[in-house]
Amino acid sequence: MNKLNENEAINYWQSVLGVANSDITKKHLERFFNITIAKMVQSVNEERKLISKREETSKDKFINNEEYDFFEKEFKYLNDSLENLLEKYNFILDKLSMRISLLKQFEKMTDSEFSHFIIDEARLFYEDEKNGTNVISTSEDPLSYFVKKRFHTKGYRLECETYYPHFFELINENINRFLSYIKEVLDNVSFDFNEIKDVYFKKYNNIILEDISLGDGDRHKKGKSVAALKFSKGKIFYKPRNGDLDVAFFRLLSKLSRFNLNYEFRDLVILNRRDHSYFEEVPYVQTKNNAEFREYYEKLGCLLGILYTLNGTDFHNENIIACGNNPMLIDLESLFHSNIFINENIYDKGFYDLLKQSDPSVIDIGILPKKIVKNFNNEDISLEIGGIGGEEVKASPFKYSKLNIQNSEIIHSRDFGLNQVNQNNPVSKFSDKDYEIINECLKKGFILFYQTVLQNREEYLSTIEKLFGNLEIRVILRPTYIYSKLLSLSKNIYIIGSEANRDVLFSKLAYERWDQLDFVKSEYNQLKQNDIPFFVSNTSSLDISDYENNYLGKLSDSTPLNNALNKIKKMTSDDLTNQVSLIDQAINLKRYKDVSTGIEFAKKEKDLNLQSMLSTAEGIGEMIVNRAVECSEDTITWVSTVLQGKEEVEFGIGPVGNDLYLGNAGISLYLTYLYKKTNNKAFYVAVQKANNYNIEFLKQEKLYEHGNVGYYNGSSGIIISLAVSNLHIPIPNFNDVVTVSLERMRRLFDECQSFDILTGTAGLISSMLCLEKLYPGKYTNQVKELLLLSYNHLFRNAVIDGDIAYWKTSNTKAYTGYAHGNAGIISALSRLAEVEEELFGFKLVDRNFASKILTYIDNNFDKQQGLWETIPGTNRYSKGWCHGPQGQLIAQTNVKLGLPELSKNDEFFKDIIEKIKNVGFGNNSTICHGDLGSLKAIEYYAKKMKDKKLLLDCKEVFGSIYNDVLSVNWKGNIISNTESLGLMLGVAGWGYEILQHIDYDEMFDFFDV
CATH class of the missing domain: 1.10.1070 (Phosphatidylinositol 3-kinase Catalytic Subunit; Chain A, Domain 5)
Structure with missing residues (x-):
C-alpha cells in the first residue's frame, strides 16, 4: 500500500464528513481528536504499513480456493462458549436446542450487519470479467455464487484478515457482547425464576426455559435489546431496563x-426489577x-x-x-x-x-x-x-x-x-x-x-x-436513523479497513456542536462500540447522563x-x-382518495356576490388564526396538511414550515391582504407574529449552509412575503432585515446545489426581480449582484449536450416542468431578459443557452399524450401547475415577453390552453395541483397578452369554482377532506384568490415572477 500524504488524507476525510472544504475538515478533526492532522496521517500510514507487511507474506495464498467456513474460528468460539454457559442453568432442559437457536440468531445478526460489506466485496469479485461471465451464464444468484465460490474459501479468509483486521475485531466484540447479554438474561431469570413462575405460570408445576430470541430492534448498552423468553408453558418478554414507566401508566389506567x-x-402483567423487567406476551386477537x-x-x-x-x-x-x-x-x-x-x-x-x-x-x-x-x-x-x-x-x-x-x-x-x-x-x-x-x-x-x-x-x-x-x-x-446510517456506513469496505476512517466518520456528529461536546463524545464512544447511543434522564430532573450514569449536562430549563x-x-x-x-x-x-371537484372550464357563472366572497375570505382567515400554534409570545406557525415526496403525490399532517408554498410566508401574505380589506385587528396581530417567526428563521446562520434560496420553497420567497407585508403592516427594522438577509444569501453560492424555481437559483432570480419591482432603487446594488451570481450559477452548472441544456444533481434528475425543472428556469431567465439592459446596460442572458433549455423541454413533449414527460424515460405526466401544462404556459408566456426571438407561435398557445381546459380542471381546487392553478395559469397568459375575452371567461369560471367549491368546502374539505392551510396547497390560497377576484389591482400576484 502506498504512503498517503496529508492532502490525500484530508481530501478523503472531507468526502467522509461531507463538509465544504479541506480547511474546515482539518480544523474539525484537529479540534475533535486534539491531535494534528500530521499525527492522524502518520497513524494511518502505520496502519497501511502493517497491512503491506501482511500482504507481502500472504498474498500468494489469497488464490487458495479450498473450501473453508469463513466464520469457523469465531463461531466455534461462540459455540463452545455457549455450551459452557448454558450448562450452568438447570431450568434449561434442552441445552443443545437453545444453543443451536442462539447460534442461528447470531449468524443472522451478522449477515444483516455486514451485508453491505459482503456485497461490496462480491462486486469487487465480479470486476474480474471471468467471474461475472460464469455467474451470468449459469443464471445463478450473484451473491450466492460469490459466497459459494469465493467467500467460504481459505484464500478469501486470509485476504480479509490482511486488509480488514477491524472487521474481525468487530465480529469478536459482537460475540463477547452477545455472550455477556445472554448470561445477564439467564442470571436474572435464574434469580427471578420463582417469581416468574408465580406471576406468569402459577397453574403449572414444571416450567423450563426452551429458548431466548433477541429482538430485531436497536441495540443499546453494549448490544442489549428486548428478548423473548419461550418457556414450556408460554412466552414472556425480558427488557434490559426497569418497567417503572409502564407500571405507572397501567396504574393510571386503573385509576x-x-x-x-x-x-x-x-x-399488562409486569414483573419489575431495578434494572430489568418482564412483560407478558399480549395475544393478537x-x-x-x-x-x-x-x-x-x-x-x-x-x-x-x-x-x-x-x-x-x-x-x-x-x-x-x-x-x-x-x-x-x-x-x-x-x-x-x-x-x-x-x-x-x-x-x-x-x-x-x-x-x-x-x-x-x-x-x-x-x-x-x-x-x-x-x-x-x-x-x-x-x-x-x-x-x-x-x-x-x-x-x-x-x-x-x-x-x-x-x-x-x-x-x-x-x-x-x-x-x-x-x-x-x-x-x-x-x-x-x-x-x-x-x-x-x-x-x-x-x-x-x-x-x-x-x-x-x-x-x-x-x-x-x-x-x-x-x-x-x-x-x-437525535433521530436514531442517523446513528443507524453511520453504523452502516462504518462497515463498508472503504471505512472498515481503517480505524482512523471509522473515527473520522463518527466524528461527523460533532460538526458545529462544540458547545455540546460532552454529549457528542458519548455518542461517538457508543458508536465506536457498535451501539445506537442511549441517554437517560429523570422525569423530575434536568440532568442527562449516558447509560452508565456518567453525568453529561443539561439541555433544557424545564423537567420532563x-x-x-x-x-x-x-x-x-x-x-x-x-x-x-x-x-x-x-x-x-x-x-378519502377521490378529490374530484366536478369543475369544467366550460362551466361558467357570471354572478359573483362580492359580500359573500368577502365573508368567506374572512371566515377562512378566522379559521387560520384559530389554528395557529404559538411558539413564543410573539411568534406563531401552523400544523396542517403538507405535501410529502419529490413527486408531490403523498400527503401528511405536519408543521407547515416557513416558505411561500405551504408555510408561514404564504399564510402571512394572505392575512396581510385580508387585514387590509377588513381592518380586523386579529389578522394584523397574526401577520406580525407570523412575520416575526420568519424573521427569526432568516437570522439562522445554518440556514445559509444548504443553499435553499428559491422562491416558493426557499429563503428568498420569505423575503418577498415580508416585503409585500411591510407595505401594508410595517415591520420594525425592515430595511435591516432585508439588507442582512441579502448579505447572508450572498454567501450561499458555494453550497447551493439547487437550480429550480422552488428552491434554487432560478427562484432567487425571480425573487430579486420581484424585490426590485416592489422597492425600486432601494436594494438595487444587492439585487444586481445576486442576479449576476444566480445567472452564472445556472450557466456554470448546466449540463450542455449538443443542442440541449438541463440541470442534474445526485438526488434530482432533470425535470422538464415549472416547479423543479427547465420550464421554471427558462421562465426566470426570460423575466431577467426583460429588464437586463435597464439593470445592467447589456444583454446578460445568452440566447443560445436559452434556446438549448427550451429544446430540452420540446424534446420531452409527448404528442400522443399532449403533455410533457416530467422526467425523460419515466412515462410519467402531470396535469398540474408544478409539472404539467399550466407551468409550461406560464414559462412560454414569459419567453414571449422576454425572449421573443425564441417564442412559440400562436398555435402552440392555443393548443396548450385547450389542453389545460381539458385536463386541468376537476381534479381538486388547490393552486398547485388543481382548478385554481389551472385558472391562474390561463389568467396569467390572458393578462399578459391583453386577451379580454379569455380573461372574462376566466372570471366566469372562477364564479363556478367559488359557488360550487370554495364557498362550500372551505371549512375542512380542501385536500382529501382536510384543513390544508397553505397558499399553494390550501385554504390560504383559496382566500387569496377570492380577494384577488374582488379587487385584482390591489393584490400582489405571486405568479407574476
Whole structure:
C-alpha cells in the first residue's frame, strides 16, 4: 500500500464528513481528536504499513480456493462458549436446542450487519470479467455464487484478515457482547425464576426455559435489546431496563374510573426489577363484531388523550397490539418525550421550533396515520408507520443492499424491501366505512378524556405528579436513523479497513456542536462500540447522563414532568378543537382518495356576490388564526396538511414550515391582504407574529449552509412575503432585515446545489426581480449582484449536450416542468431578459443557452399524450401547475415577453390552453395541483397578452369554482377532506384568490415572477 500524504488524507476525510472544504475538515478533526492532522496521517500510514507487511507474506495464498467456513474460528468460539454457559442453568432442559437457536440468531445478526460489506466485496469479485461471465451464464444468484465460490474459501479468509483486521475485531466484540447479554438474561431469570413462575405460570408445576430470541430492534448498552423468553408453558418478554414507566401508566389506567370514564382497560402483567423487567406476551386477537370494533377505537382515542397529556411519542404500529376490544401499548419508553435535540440543523426552523418550544400535538404521538416518504430513482416510496394502518403488504422506504444482473453487468444496487402489516389493527382489512367509524370513535374517546381532564384538572395533575415523579426515562438526542446510517456506513469496505476512517466518520456528529461536546463524545464512544447511543434522564430532573450514569449536562430549563404538567394546565376547549381537527384530518387522508371537484372550464357563472366572497375570505382567515400554534409570545406557525415526496403525490399532517408554498410566508401574505380589506385587528396581530417567526428563521446562520434560496420553497420567497407585508403592516427594522438577509444569501453560492424555481437559483432570480419591482432603487446594488451570481450559477452548472441544456444533481434528475425543472428556469431567465439592459446596460442572458433549455423541454413533449414527460424515460405526466401544462404556459408566456426571438407561435398557445381546459380542471381546487392553478395559469397568459375575452371567461369560471367549491368546502374539505392551510396547497390560497377576484389591482400576484 502506498504512503498517503496529508492532502490525500484530508481530501478523503472531507468526502467522509461531507463538509465544504479541506480547511474546515482539518480544523474539525484537529479540534475533535486534539491531535494534528500530521499525527492522524502518520497513524494511518502505520496502519497501511502493517497491512503491506501482511500482504507481502500472504498474498500468494489469497488464490487458495479450498473450501473453508469463513466464520469457523469465531463461531466455534461462540459455540463452545455457549455450551459452557448454558450448562450452568438447570431450568434449561434442552441445552443443545437453545444453543443451536442462539447460534442461528447470531449468524443472522451478522449477515444483516455486514451485508453491505459482503456485497461490496462480491462486486469487487465480479470486476474480474471471468467471474461475472460464469455467474451470468449459469443464471445463478450473484451473491450466492460469490459466497459459494469465493467467500467460504481459505484464500478469501486470509485476504480479509490482511486488509480488514477491524472487521474481525468487530465480529469478536459482537460475540463477547452477545455472550455477556445472554448470561445477564439467564442470571436474572435464574434469580427471578420463582417469581416468574408465580406471576406468569402459577397453574403449572414444571416450567423450563426452551429458548431466548433477541429482538430485531436497536441495540443499546453494549448490544442489549428486548428478548423473548419461550418457556414450556408460554412466552414472556425480558427488557434490559426497569418497567417503572409502564407500571405507572397501567396504574393510571386503573385509576381512570374515579374520573367517571366508562372504559375498562386491560392490564399488562409486569414483573419489575431495578434494572430489568418482564412483560407478558399480549395475544393478537381480532374484534368479533361491530360493537367490539367501536369500543377498541374509543379506547384508543382515550389512550391518545392520555398520551397527549404525557407528551408521548413514537407509538407507531409496532408498539400497539390489538387484543380484542383492547388496544395494548407494549412499549412506554417514550413517554415524557423531552423536546431536546442536539442536531436541530437537520430541521427547518419551523419544524425545530415546533419540537423545541411547542407542546407535541396528537400527530406527534405516532398513533394516527402517518407516512414517511423517500424518493428513489425519481419515484416516491411511502410507508405507513402510524399506529392506525390498514395497508396490505407495502414497499418500505428503507433500502437494503443486493446484487443484480443488469444489462449483462453485475451491480450493487440499493432496493426497497416489503413491510408486512403489524398486529396493530383489530381487523384484517379496512373499508372506507371502517375509517368513518374509526374517525368517529377516536374523536369520541379523545373528547371524552380531554373534557374529563378539564373538569377534574387539579385531581388529574395530582395523580400524574404522584405516579410519574422521579422515574428514569430515555432521552432521544437525535433521530436514531442517523446513528443507524453511520453504523452502516462504518462497515463498508472503504471505512472498515481503517480505524482512523471509522473515527473520522463518527466524528461527523460533532460538526458545529462544540458547545455540546460532552454529549457528542458519548455518542461517538457508543458508536465506536457498535451501539445506537442511549441517554437517560429523570422525569423530575434536568440532568442527562449516558447509560452508565456518567453525568453529561443539561439541555433544557424545564423537567420532563413539568413540561407535561404545564401542558395539562394549558389545556383548553380551543386546543381540544384543534387537536380533534388534526385527528379528523389524519384519518380523512386515509379515507378519502377521490378529490374530484366536478369543475369544467366550460362551466361558467357570471354572478359573483362580492359580500359573500368577502365573508368567506374572512371566515377562512378566522379559521387560520384559530389554528395557529404559538411558539413564543410573539411568534406563531401552523400544523396542517403538507405535501410529502419529490413527486408531490403523498400527503401528511405536519408543521407547515416557513416558505411561500405551504408555510408561514404564504399564510402571512394572505392575512396581510385580508387585514387590509377588513381592518380586523386579529389578522394584523397574526401577520406580525407570523412575520416575526420568519424573521427569526432568516437570522439562522445554518440556514445559509444548504443553499435553499428559491422562491416558493426557499429563503428568498420569505423575503418577498415580508416585503409585500411591510407595505401594508410595517415591520420594525425592515430595511435591516432585508439588507442582512441579502448579505447572508450572498454567501450561499458555494453550497447551493439547487437550480429550480422552488428552491434554487432560478427562484432567487425571480425573487430579486420581484424585490426590485416592489422597492425600486432601494436594494438595487444587492439585487444586481445576486442576479449576476444566480445567472452564472445556472450557466456554470448546466449540463450542455449538443443542442440541449438541463440541470442534474445526485438526488434530482432533470425535470422538464415549472416547479423543479427547465420550464421554471427558462421562465426566470426570460423575466431577467426583460429588464437586463435597464439593470445592467447589456444583454446578460445568452440566447443560445436559452434556446438549448427550451429544446430540452420540446424534446420531452409527448404528442400522443399532449403533455410533457416530467422526467425523460419515466412515462410519467402531470396535469398540474408544478409539472404539467399550466407551468409550461406560464414559462412560454414569459419567453414571449422576454425572449421573443425564441417564442412559440400562436398555435402552440392555443393548443396548450385547450389542453389545460381539458385536463386541468376537476381534479381538486388547490393552486398547485388543481382548478385554481389551472385558472391562474390561463389568467396569467390572458393578462399578459391583453386577451379580454379569455380573461372574462376566466372570471366566469372562477364564479363556478367559488359557488360550487370554495364557498362550500372551505371549512375542512380542501385536500382529501382536510384543513390544508397553505397558499399553494390550501385554504390560504383559496382566500387569496377570492380577494384577488374582488379587487385584482390591489393584490400582489405571486405568479407574476
